[in-house]
Amino acid sequence: MFERYTENARRVIFFARMEAGKSGSHEIDSEHLLLGLVHGAKGILSCAPQLTADGVKARIDKQTVHLPPIATSVDLPLANSAKKSLNNATQAADSLGHKSIDTEHMLLGILQVEDCFASQLLREGGADATKMREKLAELKRE
Secondary structure (H helix, E strand, O other), X not given: OOOOEOHHHHHHHHHHHHHHHHHOOOOEOHXXXXXXXXXXXXXXXXXXXXXXXXXXXXXXXXXXXXXXOOOOOOOOOEOHHHHHHHHHHXXXXXXXXXXXXXXXXXXXXXXXXXXXXXXXXXXXXXXXXHHHHHHHHHHOOO
8 A cells, every 4th residue: 555655654654653552542543644744754844834843742632532552563544534644645646747655745635634633733734735735746746
C-alpha cells in the first residue's frame, strides 16, 4: 500500500502508529497522521500559520480519550478518516502528475476530509486546501 510513499511519508506513518499506540487507540486516525506529520515533517505547519506543533499536540491530546498504551508489535488498522486522508493524498499526487506521495500530499489529504478533527484543526489554523494544492503544483515537478 505504501510503495509510492517517500521515505519521509513512510516515517510519518510510523510516527502516526506510535502516537495511536501511546494513546491506547485501537486504530490510526487522521489526528494520529497529523501528529505524525508534526513529528516527522519539519516545517509542515507553514501552511497553517496560526498553529504550532505544541498547539496541535495539546489540542489533540485534550480531545483524546486515553486508554492503556498498545504495544508497537500490535498491528493497528486505519480508521475511516485516515483511509480517506491517504486516498486523498494519492489522488492529489496523481492529479498533479507526481510519481511519489510525500508529506505535503498527506497534509493536503487530511485537509480535504471535511468531517475530521485534524482537518478542522488545520482549517482553524489558517490552512487552505486550494492554496496548498497550488503550492504543491509549483514545488513538486517530477
